[in-house]
Amino acid sequence: MSEDKAAILRRIYLFSGLPEEDLAALARLAVARNFPKDAVIFWEGRQAAGFFILLEGQVKLVKSSPDGKEYILRLVGPWETFGEAAVLAEDVYPATAVALSDCRTLFFPTAPFLALLTASPRLSRNMLATMSRLLYHLTRQLEDLSLKEVSARLARFILDKCRETHGQVAPDLVIELNISKTHLASYLGTISETLSRTLARLKALGVINEEKGRITIKEPQLLENIARGIKV
Amino acid sequence: MSEDKAAILRRIYLFSGLPEEDLAALARLAVARNFPKDAVIFWEGRQAAGFFILLEGQVKLVKSSPDGKEYILRLVGPWETFGEAAVLAEDVYPATAVALSDCRTLFFPTAPFLALLTASPRLSRNMLATMSRLLYHLTRQLEDLSLKEVSARLARFILDKCRETHGQVAPDLVIELNISKTHLASYLGTISETLSRTLARLKALGVINEEKGRITIKEPQLLENIARGIKV
DNA sequence: CGGCCTGTTGATGCGACTCAATTCAGGTGG
């Protein structure tokens, strides 16, 4: 079983380039933990006991307000880690994690992981790189929320997703929203009604096509401009 | 001169607990760089050559939109580091840094610093902790921008600042805004006119007093509620 | 078939940005 885990860990960015013995030590640490759909994996503000690797399923990291609105900080897919940030400060989780579907995860308890971290320069370096990318991601979201309107955020999301799946942006490329539009709305910092209208507007402009969660890019250049915040 | 630098470095959180030889090595790396008021220290999107410690003055890290609006991601004060995030990914700066007053800094070039980082577990750990706190800070800002209105953000800012200076929140405690209200507005993700009105409303409610950038807290409990987003 | 969840569309209201006018404070030069 521990061998299986080591094989899995090799696929995780955070653990890339680690010597065998480090991987083995990590594999000994890891605890399999599974969650049904809609289960809360951890709560914002609770003492962070460790972090997770998602093996299968989808997880959302959310902030929610007293009156029931929620903002999705990050959508986590397979082979990504989450809850890492809390580990370092031996602190609390900065957001709540919820399983969007049935999930299989590996859990790494804080204290022994920190010991490994101290012993492995490569692991430290990977961790720093991971957190760098998270920081970069968050600053982009802040930029969007503070300076851009919904149409620009949606356009940016589509372009990002397109580059992620196809490595480029070109006419007639198709991207799949594999989340509900309600969730996408929370991720973009708005609500489903507004997202619906914004999508309709982009369709009417001929910039994109959309049906049943499949978006086709029609006018890449226009889409780039909208993402930059240039008025149409 | 190198001795002076080492003495300075001891005061930086990022370098706390480091052995003498590491401090000495860092001191040899550090380059003094000064900037006049309004100078751009680095531009968003440019290759990150290294990071900075602010010794004297004040710096803003900003995102700006094509039409001239700007959002202040972070206000940097003496003894704080900035530009750290970019170093790890050997990547670009995620925001633009501007001197708000004449500034003295120490600059650490990326490549040699990374070498030191690999060699010093303690330095790695400090760096991770620093980035953790940045992440935490950014998630709070995202929460505010996406879920709270301006009055709540302002209330939270006042409470944070109060706790930071006095260690507690109590009636008649005074905090100093040592930045212009225009800058504070950008930091809160709004504009000076709206900030002005919001401050006026809080004054009218008797929650705070304010004159010439000095804010006196009158109703801590009410202020906490406003910060939580509870309607008045 | 009826319930439920997701998504769409319309009408309305509120918060915040825009534009413009005015006041105020700090700094400069006569």
Add this chain to the structure above:
DNA sequence: CCACCTGAATTGAGTCGCATCAACAGGCCG
């Protein structure tokens, strides 16, 4: 010392984007 200028801060009126509330259509499942 006062007149002048400049940038910051305030205040008012108007507009816009988006959230809210509400009604309704479609797909899925018991």
